[in-house]
Amino acid sequence: QVQLVQSGVEVKTPGASVRVSCKASGSTSNMYGITWVRQAPGQGLEWMGWISLYNGNTFYAEKFQGRITMTADTSTSTAYMDLRSLKSDDTAVYSCARAKHRNDAFDIWGQGTRVTVS
Amino acid sequence: SFVLSQPPSVSVTPGQTARITCGGNNIGRRNVHWYQQKPGQAPVVVVNDDSARPSGIPERFSGSNSGNTATLTISRVEAGDEADYFCQVWVRDGDYVVFGGGTKLTVL
Numbered sequence: 326q327v328q329l330v331q332s333g334v335e336v337k338t339p340g341a342s343v344r345v346s347c348k349a350s351g352s353t354s355n356m357y358g359i360t361w362v363r364q365a366p367g368q369g370l371e372w373m374g375w376i377s378l379y380n381g382n383t384f385y386a387e388k389f390q391g392r393i394t395m396t397a398d399t400s401t402s403t404a405y406m407d408l409r410s411l412k413s414d415d416t417a418v419y420s421c422a423r424a425k426h427r428n429d430a431f432d433i434w435g436q437g438t439r440v441t442v443s
Numbered sequence: 444s445f446v447l448s449q450p451p452s453v454s455v456t457p458g459q460t461a462r463i464t465c466g467g468n469n470i471g472r473r474n475v476h477w478y479q480q481k482p483g484q485a486p487v488v489v490v491n492d493d494s495a496r497p498s499g500i501p502e503r504f505s506g507s508n509s510g511n512t513a514t515l516t517i518s519r520v521e522a523g524d525e526a527d528y529f530c531q532v533w534v535r536d537g538d539y540v541v542f543g544g545g546t547k548l549t550v551l
Contacts, residue, residue: 384539426533
């Protein structure tokens, strides 16, 4: 069974950048793709984008276009999400999840990474 | 952009049936996934592809999708079902994913 383990808590100042990592362990041969979702305090889920672990193709939510980059290192089974020009309303828990395709359910989730921008 | 509408809250007593709706324009043409999220925990898929139940999810959880409304039905509700529930779809034209705003299920 695949597990996704994310990097730790981050505290950033406005204008800075953050990188969150998501390492897969276990049966990583069927990872396919990783999606990133965030949840602001007391709010709902917000989709940020998806990266194919086959070819590195990325699909970003329009809201984050221009300040988000998703990458993956297949040799270490690790996905990364970089978010630039942080603002206070980027304060949220950022989570990675497995998804074969954007149309599929996100069936395995990381534990989440709390990012505070202040 | 495509919008999914959920009621903010639903309340039921133990043993009753809870129905949580997810409205969207012609949502019946899309695959709908449902997630359960308890405080401080990651979301868990309880129904995928409108009505499929992942391994380990009780049969009490079921889903349907037609027209402009998808519905998550929880039969014989238990105290442990109290959580936030989110619906989700992929919008092919535009190639993006949308979540509903979430519904808080309270078991009285």
